[in-house]
Amino acid sequence: MNRREFLQCAAILVSGASISQLGFSLSEEQQLFLANAPDFNTGKVDYFSAAQREIVAALAETIIPRTDTPGAIDARVPVFLELMAANWLNDGERAIFMTGLQDIETRIPLEYGKPFHQLSAEEQLRILEALEDAAADSPWYDFGNVQREYISDAPFICQLKELTIWGFFTSKEGGSQVLRYDPMPMFFDGHVPLEPNESSWTQPIT
Amino acid sequence: MIESTQYDFDAIVVGSGISGGWAAKELTEKGLKVLVLERGKPLEAGTGYLGEHAPNWKLPFQGMRPRELYAEEYPVQSKVWFSFNEANRQFWNNDKQNPYAMDEGKPFLWARADVVGGRSLIWGRQTYRWSELDFKANATDGHGIPWPLEYQDIAPWYSYVEKFVGINGKKEGLPHLPDSEFQKPMPWFALEETIHARLKKKAPDITLTNGRVAILTEDLPGRSACHYCGPCQRGCSTGSYFSSQSSTLPAARATGNLTLRANSVVERLEYDSTSGKIARVHVIDTVTKERLAFSAKIFFLCASTVGSTQILMNSASEAFPNGLANSSGVLGHYMMDHTLGVSGIGVFLDNMDSYYHGNRPTGLYIPRFRNLNGQDEDADFVRGYGYQTATLRMDWQTGINTKGFGAHLKDSLRKPGPWIFALAGFTECLPRASNRMYLSEDKVDRFGIPQVVFDFEWSENEINLRKDATKHANRLLKAAGAVLTLPGDDKMSLPGEGIHEMGTARMGADPRESVLNAHNQTHDVPNLFITDGSFMTSASCVNPSLTYMAFTARACDYAVKQLAEGVL
Numbered sequence: 130m131n132r133r134e135f136l137q138c139a140a141i142l143v144s145g146a147s148i149s150q151l152g153f154s155l156s157e158e159q160q161l162f163l164a165n166a167p168d169f170n171t172g173k174v175d176y177f178s179a180a181q182r183e184i185v186a187a188l189a190e191t192i193i194p195r196t197d198t199p200g201a202i203d204a205r206v207p208v209f210l211e212l213m214a215a216n217w218l219n220d221g222e223r224a225i226f227m228t229g230l231q232d233i234e235t236r237i238p239l240e241y242g243k244p245f246h247q248l249s250a251e252e253q254l255r256i257l258e259a260l261e262d263a264a265a266d267s268p269w270y271d272f273g274n275v276q277r278e279y280i281s282d283a284p285f286i287c288q289l290k291e292l293t294i295w296g297f298f299t300s301k302e303g304g305s306q307v308l309r310y311d312p313m314p315m316f317f318d319g320h321v322p323l324e325p326n327e328s329s330w331t332q333p334i335t
Numbered sequence: 336m337i338e339s340t341q342y343d344f345d346a347i348v349v350g351s352g353i354s355g356g357w358a359a360k361e362l363t364e365k366g367l368k369v370l371v372l373e374r375g376k377p378l379e380a381g382t383g384y385l386g387e388h389a390p391n392w393k394l395p396f397q398g399m400r401p402r403e404l405y406a407e408e409y410p411v412q413s414k415v416w417f418s419f420n421e422a423n424r425q426f427w428n429n430d431k432q433n434p435y436a437m438d439e440g441k442p443f444l445w446a447r448a449d450v451v452g453g454r455s456l457i458w459g460r461q462t463y464r465w466s467e468l469d470f471k472a473n474a475t476d477g478h479g480i481p482w483p484l485e486y487q488d489i490a491p492w493y494s495y496v497e498k499f500v501g502i503n504g505k506k507e508g509l510p511h512l513p514d515s516e517f518q519k520p521m522p523w524f525a526l527e528e529t530i531h532a533r534l535k536k537k538a539p540d541i542t543l544t545n546g547r548v549a550i551l552t553e554d555l556p557g558r559s560a561c562h563y564c565g566p567c568q569r570g571c572s573t574g575s576y577f578s579s580q581s582s583t584l585p586a587a588r589a590t591g592n593l594t595l596r597a598n599s600v601v602e603r604l605e606y607d608s609t610s611g612k613i614a615r616v617h618v619i620d621t622v623t624k625e626r627l628a629f630s631a632k633i634f635f636l637c638a639s640t641v642g643s644t645q646i647l648m649n650s651a652s653e654a655f656p657n658g659l660a661n662s663s664g665v666l667g668h669y670m671m672d673h674t675l676g677v678s679g680i681g682v683f684l685d686n687m688d689s690y691y692h693g694n695r696p697t698g699l700y701i702p703r704f705r706n707l708n709g710q711d712e713d714a715d716f717v718r719g720y721g722y723q724t725a726t727l728r729m730d731w732q733t734g735i736n737t738k739g740f741g742a743h744l745k746d747s748l749r750k751p752g753p754w755i756f757a758l759a760g761f762t763e764c765l766p767r768a769s770n771r772m773y774l775s776e777d778k779v780d781r782f783g784i785p786q787v788v789f790d791f792e793w794s795e796n797e798i799n800l801r802k803d804a805t806k807h808a809n810r811l812l813k814a815a816g817a818v819l820t821l822p823g824d825d826k827m828s829l830p831g832e833g834i835h836e837m838g839t840a841r842m843g844a845d846p847r848e849s850v851l852n853a854h855n856q857t858h859d860v861p862n863l864f865i866t867d868g869s870f871m872t873s874a875s876c877v878n879p880s881l882t883y884m885a886f887t888a889r890a891c892d893y894a895v896k897q898l899a900e901g902v903l
Binding site: 317 | 523524751
């Protein structure tokens with residue numbers, strides 16, 4: 130959120146609250162926190178090689194492509210993945226992730242004659258589907274296995290998907306242009322008609 | 336009455352959480368000069384809530400938990416999965432800095448705040464009155480000792496605090512869950528109404544009602560009605576949920592009689608054997624490490640169950656070799672907590688074309704329905720449990736392990752999935768002498784104060800209650816029309832995980848078996864009052880904070896009258 134957007138948001142807060150006599154009082158510190166805190170995925174990171182960076186971008190975009198709404202690259206998911214690989218994954222997870230990435234980096238040109246990111250969308254999809262088929266027995270895919278700690282020994286494709294999906298829907302683009310975002314709903318209504326094509330609300334991560 | 340000038344303050348309150356905030360408000364409003372001591376860091380209401388309204392993309396790792404940091408510095412607090420996160424970590428105790436003695440064989444989760452306002456900033460905000468059934472439970476089934484007072488003694492104090500706290504809920508007229516002074520209830524999801532209608536027919540023995548929560552649906556002075564942003568536990572600058580920060584401390588401050596000192600760890604209370612009273616409190620400044628002492632006419636311990644009990648134990652003297660005010664020997668024993676956990680999850684395909692606006696910060700509630708009229712024939716336990724419920728629509732987070740890729744995956748993840756309605760049982764815990772806390776003989780904290788050790792295990796009664804809660808949750812979810820039910824496991828929560836630890840300085844009529852009398856005054860030391868959860872003689876199955884508030888207000892009234900009469 131940049132300063133202009135923040136001020137717009139603050140204006141919404143204030144006008145929304147005017148139905149109450151008390152109004153909102155965002156503190157200076159809060160305003161600074163909201164206005165100046167950078168988006169996480171704009172952080173600096175230099176962990177992947179240039180070639181890996183191109184592959185990761187193509188992988189993320191294959192999982193969540195741009196359609197009539199932003200896709201993974203628009204939402205800086207490749208940077209998120211690099212930040213997570215560098216700073217969040219533990220050594221074991223990182224080894225699985227990097228081994229999987231190196232496998233794509235070295236195997237694909239041998240099999241297809243070109244690196245992953247230069248393949249057609251169909252070919253890229255087929256490669257990921259093959260990885261998913263090979264990993265299908267992983268408990269990562271078990272029904273309902275979602276509210277949990279990160280699964281450290283999950284295969285590369287599962288880690289890639291989990292981080293890509295998380296990184297996308299918690300990003301500003303995914304969270305506010307693909308999902309719907311309203312930080313200050315002001316009232317609760319449990320009987321709102323849902324149109325067939327409508328997206329979920331973004332929920333604050335707790 | 337002794338002249339005030341002989342004392343540093345009229346009253347000293349230890350702790351600024353739910354109970355301490357109330358003690359500060361009541362005592363200052365009655366004209367006493369009050370010092371509140373808080374071991375945690377200073378925190379300004381509003382300005383200090385740094386993570387409030389922060390969007391997911393601003394959070395470190397976009398909300399994925401920094402596991403290494405948590406394992407290293409917050410191994411205990413980070414287990415409080417529903418509240419602890421990067422948007423409010425500043426409110427919580429750093430376990431590395433302020434540890435307690437952990438026995439690997441007997442784990443106990445001691446959730447602690449470390450700021451002014453204490454756990455009132457991060458509590459679950461569920462507020463339920465106790466009933467006559469609860470206050471009579473010990474006398475009826477013989478577990479623990481009888482309460483020295485009845486529901487009717489505390490009922491007016493419930494009303495008194497409720498009007499100030501601001502609780503929304505729905506009147507039901509249940510004798511076993513008396514109604515509070517309610518603000519208008521929060522609305523329901525369409526699915527909840529569908530479920531309600533089905534349960535009325537198929538499970539007429541239960542009541543499905545609003546979660547009763549200390550969150551405003553109508554403005555109160557200085558506080559706005561809820562704006563439904565969702566994550567209350569990040570702090571609320573509009574004061575929409577009740578915390579000491581939003582409510583009691585500002586009221587106390589407004590009297591001009593409040594002095595609040597943060598970064599102040601209470602080491603011990605000093606007993607004066609000549610007067611038979613507490614003379615002063617000994618404090619260590621957590622920043623300067625300076626040692627200070629303050630005198631007062633009366634002392635209120637509101638430092639949380641474990642905190643207050645630790646202070647009493649560390650205040651042993653010649654007169655009280657086993658811990659201050661512990662002539663009975665029960666101090667630290669009869670500790671209780673509620674077991675909690677998911678008892679059942681139902682997936683629903685009803686009302687799929689209905690959605691919602693706003694994040695309602697509570698679920699619904701199913702009050703206790705077991706052993707209400709004497710002992711149920713099929714119950715292998717005494718007492719009962721209630722369910723807190725959660726209604727949510729599945730979304731990308733619950734579909735993160737979906738198979739497939741591309742536009743189709745993206746589209747399926749962005750749209751709402753089926754509804755979930757989940758039941759979480761909160762079960763009563765019996766008071767048992769063997770469940771206790773005590774001071775470590777060899778481990779001290781960074782101030783040289785002995786660390787707390789816990790020795791706590793669930794008994795068969797709690798285990799059977801929990802099993803019954805799972806069984807009935809499955810029955811209710813089926814009656815409610817779930818197309819799929821996922822049974823909760825019967826796994827017991829960690830002791831302490833309910834964050835309702837209580838009972839270590841229990842109240843009773845007989846000084847030989849209790850620490851406190853019916854006015855939260857210690858039997859042994861007349862100018863010492865304890866009004867946090869340590870006074871609880873039994874546990875009920877409902878969330879206890881409202882009861883702490885009511886007893887605190889009542890104890891303050893009594894103490895000030897005693898002062899006025901010259902008895903204290």
